[in-house]
Amino acid sequence: MKTSVPYELFYWPAIQGRGEPVRLALEEAGAPYVDVARRPEAEGGGIPAIMKGLHAPGIAPFAPPFLRSGDLVIAHVANILAYLAPRHALVPEDEASRLHANQLQLTVTDLFAEVHDTHHPIASGLYYEDQKPEARRRTEHFVRERIPKYLGYFERALGANDGPHLFGEDVSYVDLSFFQVVAGLRYAFPRATARVLANTPKLAALAARIESRPRIAAYLASPRRMAFNEDGVFRRYPELDVT
């Protein structure tokens, strides 16, 4: 079931960040959507559009990203995706698959939070430059202990299915998020990630497969896909590319 009224996605306009798993799902679905804050302020976009949404009456979002779908305003990446996916055939219909998809997506959420904290181990409200020694120390543990643990887990999850994706024969929103994890880790920690991916061939192959899907390839080549940069979750600081 597709909606004719475009979805409205609210997320920081200059980064992939935690919004990107939602953008990838909308793009793969071919769903009409507006990336609201990337529009000019004069047309109701920009950061003020996000701020307005955060102060809406009722149960408002705690933070972006959030999605408006008709009268609904929904926050949290995994929650947004669990809402969108059944409407766009991005998750199997059976309960077990949906629960496992959500479980895996929440693990992706945890990984994103840990990646963020590699460069912000003390406080989000401080600059990276104000927490560099702690960032280095946290990153060493993240790279050496957590990247292998997470990617090894995703590899095992992929091994639970005979097909090319996580569930059955069709792509799911979690497959798309796995691609984003691989792309982000490759950007932020290229040396360690290459080494780990050599031991997780199913995950590496999945990422390549997702990247070449027609709608995803078109998205990645479009101006809608922003480049990774040092304001996002995945940041390339040479001093943090530890091995």
Add this chain to the structure above:
Amino acid sequence: MKTSVPYELFYWPAIQGRGEPVRLALEEAGAPYVDVARRPEAEGGGIPAIMKGLHAPGIAPFAPPFLRSGDLVIAHVANILAYLAPRHALVPEDEASRLHANQLQLTVTDLFAEVHDTHHPIASGLYYEDQKPEARRRTEHFVRERIPKYLGYFERALGANDGPHLFGEDVSYVDLSFFQVVAGLRYAFPRATARVLANTPKLAALAARIESRPRIAAYLASPRRMAFNEDGVFRRYPELDVT
């Protein structure tokens, strides 16, 4: 719909931790459940039961807690609760309420992760004693910036409903988790939490109301409720009770 076969909860046997929001929901529901790892190893319990579950075939959990319900094994607190709640009338039936409940629960998840990182800002694999200066620095930001932000947000969410709870007239699983947040923060950061709660009267009143519900009160007075301790998420270290 209640099941006659007991649910099996798998979580570390000596802490409330991230398992506690699930325990509270099961207790309020009056649902039959086994807290598997609290059983003796000789009876299939203990840590080995958790380890076995983590290495199960198929899409296994990344970490505890996880719940076995018949043939299903489900991980991640918010995922478990979104599964249990409709079966035990712990969330309204309409889609908007369920999405908002999940959204709030995921914000509770984020808060738990931030609380954990106050005492483990560098790595989970290190002892607190190996990261004390960083813990102090992170805690100062958490206490001064994040506790007011989170509790203020929960207060506004409670204000969206005229009734005594988050949704309509009945208690939801998120109300129970809000109680746990208040209890945990009071334990870990008593001075700062008291000050913030003075400005979030709806949340303070909700916590008191949940605590006195018959099934919750019985649970809290039982040996099934473990005390907070310094192995859990919420830890009382005098040097971290900053103001």
